[in-house]
Ligand code: SF4
């Protein structure tokens with residue numbers, strides 16, 4: 001088994017976590033993502049949300065999420081990050097960011113940028129430490145992909161204005177696919193002007209994306225993308241590689257200053273829109289992935305008593321245990337595992 005630098009970092013992390021479990025003082029997650037809502041008025045080609053079910057969800061109310069945020073701070077969580085659906089469709093989003101920040105949490109939001117209004121920009125500067133806004137193509141490519149006219153302009157304006165505030169770290173994220181592959185150069189140039197970094201993401205095989213082959217990169221294109229990153233990414237204008245692209249074998253060196261590790265159930269977890277708790281926001285809100293319910297139990301109780309499938313390696317495909325990359329990779333992304341797309345080393349010959 002490889003004892004690469006990444007492997008050593010991962011094993012130190014896991015051994016600290018396992019020790020905390022043994023002595024009965026389980027380490028809190030570093031990051032908690034809050035799926036603020038599953039509502040969204042976009043109809044993106046790659047969306048992992050399930051059509052038709054989003055509006056039926058009984059979302060946790062302001063008082064409850066406030067109480068949860070307080071508990072997160074009490075148990076030692078560091079980062080509170082709102083995602084969706086589209087989080088700006090919740091009227092209390094900024095109130096919750098302000099509250100989280102006021103009690104010492106670091107805050108973040110992931111958004112499509114379309115519903116960020118003038119009054120939000122000052123609030124973002126005050127209350128939000130990091131933001132991610134998606135741009136999935138230049139102009140019409142983005143609007144068509146997101147099925148929303150004017151969405152490219154809204155996203156790029158929001159990125160520009162947030163960068164100008166001088167406080168919030170802002171990152172432009174792009175799901176790379178056949179729809180925008182010819183534009184990666186322009187997208188990177190754009191990111192240099194309107195954000196502090198460009199984050200490339202793979203499509204997840206869930207929701208609407210599952211049966212659309214154009215969304216998943218071929219071996220040739222993935223290798224082209226990695227060469228592009230190797231050639232262009234700099235300290236000033238970094239290109240970040242999302243964990244969902246998996247462990248990259250010989251190209252793992254491109255994750256400069258970062259390393260592959262899926263923190264689900266160990267370093268991070270997600271609070272679903274209705275108060276369910278899951279390992280990761282991209283894992284479907286189905287019984288098999290729900291670790292607890294914050295309507296019934298405290299967050300600390302769910303964190304301490306759930307997540308055995310992540311902590312006891314029950315999700316890792318059996319063939320991974322004998323792989324030379326098992327140490328740093330540990331079976332790749334759990335969402336990619338759902339469709340047997342987790343092994344980037346094999347899929348892309350890395
Ligand atoms: S076989 Fe499993 S452990 Fe090995 S590189 Fe592929 S996903 Fe990772």
Ligand code: SF4
Nearest residue numbers: 243262280333334335
């Ligand atoms: S399951 Fe995949 S997307 Fe979720 S935290 Fe792990 S690597 Fe990231």
